[in-house]
Amino acid sequence: MAHYSDINRLNWNDRTAVHAKSAFYNIEAFLAGENSLPELDREELGDVAGLSMLHLQCHFGKDSLSWARMGARVTGVDFSDEVIDLARSLNTQLGLDARFIRSDIYNAAETLQGEQFDIVYTSYGVLCWLPDLKGWADLIGAALKPGGTFYMAESHPLAGIFEAQNDRLEMRYPYFDNEALRCESATTYTGDPDVLEHPVTYQWQHTLGDIVSALAGAGLTLEFLHEHPFTEYNAFPGTMIQDERGKWRLRENNCLPLLFSIKAVKR
Ligand SMILES: C[S@@+](CC[C@H](N)C(=O)[O-])C[C@H]1O[C@@H](n2cnc3c(N)ncnc32)[C@H](O)[C@@H]1O
Structure with missing residues (x-):
């Protein structure tokens, strides 16, 4: 487990500098006031004013x-040193009072020392990095106050079995598979050409x-x-078109679930 986590963390550290200028x-637009949250998340989670929120796998914030x-x-x-440094710097530049903690999800309960929140939030590109969903869910259960809300929006696991090849979707990966998948990609998903020093990751x-x-x-x-x-982004290049609201949909038939969202309450 530690082995996978260390390899993935080096990869995310590399990506941060590329993402920061991408x-x-x-x-720049974000610093100038743009809200980066998709309307789906804002509408489905609702009013957060005055509430405490734990954001898991927050990237650079x-x-x-x-x-x-x-x-x-x-x-x-x-868990990435570089993203947490960048998140803290953006927080300072914006004069906000968010707190950023560098921790692996699987050590976060210990790091948070029993602190509980009104909301736990996580989104877009998070679960594929986690080998063990029980440890993840137990952290969420422990970090929520009784009656607190969990919300997530994430790529649909059914979409995870496909890959875009020659402008078509091809079934590439098994749906029922818990084995670590070794992936190697010289660049990150933003479309920037910068080559990553640590191209290997493990995903689930x-x-x-x-x-x-x-x-x-x-x-x-x-x-x-x-x-x-x-x-929210062009997940399958060559097979998608953007609608009038900026959402990406499959060009030929709109018959696959591409995202899911969950709202749940701690009993
Ligand atoms: C695709 S990003 C999340 C993106 C986020 N929705 C955004 O666009 O800002 C995934 C994040 O998960 C983090 N991550 C991956 N495995 C982790 C782990 N085991 N513990 C904590 N963070 C992890 C990475 O460092 C990265 O910042």
Whole structure:
């Protein structure tokens, strides 16, 4: 476990400098006031003003700081040294009071020392980095106050079995597979050409049933599980078009769930 985590952390450290200057993340627009949160998350989670929020796998904090601008008292957790440094620097530049903690998800309960939050939030590109959903869900259960809300929006695991090849979707990976998948990519997903010093990562596929069952097992009651036929970015280049709201949809048939969102309450 430590082995996978160390390899992935080096890769995320490399990506940070690329993401910081990338048009994909557009930090200038964010510093100038842009809210980075998709409308889906804002509408489905609702008003966060005055509430405490734990943001898991917060990356360099754009979304965390967007929630902070909306009045939440945010604590972001991520295992990458570089993203946490950048998140802290953006927080200072913006004069916000978010807190950023460098910790692996699997050590975060210890790091947080029993602190509990009104909301736990996580989103977009998080679960594939986690080998063990029970440890993840147990952290969420432990970090929520009784009656507190968990919200996540994430790529649909069914979409995870496909890859874009020659402008078509091809079924490439098994849906039911918990083995670590060794991946190698010289560049990151932002489309920037910069070559990463540590191109290897390990990733995991989790079924929708695994995700919901892990949350139920950690003491959460589902309020909803929504499936959506769009993504926030061009997940399958050559096969997608952007609609008038900026959402990416499959060009040929809009029949696959590409995202899911979950709202749940701690019993
Ligand atoms: C795709 S990013 C999340 C992106 C985020 N939605 C955004 O766009 O700002 C995934 C994040 O998970 C973090 N991560 C991966 N494995 C982790 C682990 N075991 N513990 C903590 N953070 C982890 C990475 O450092 C990275 O910042």
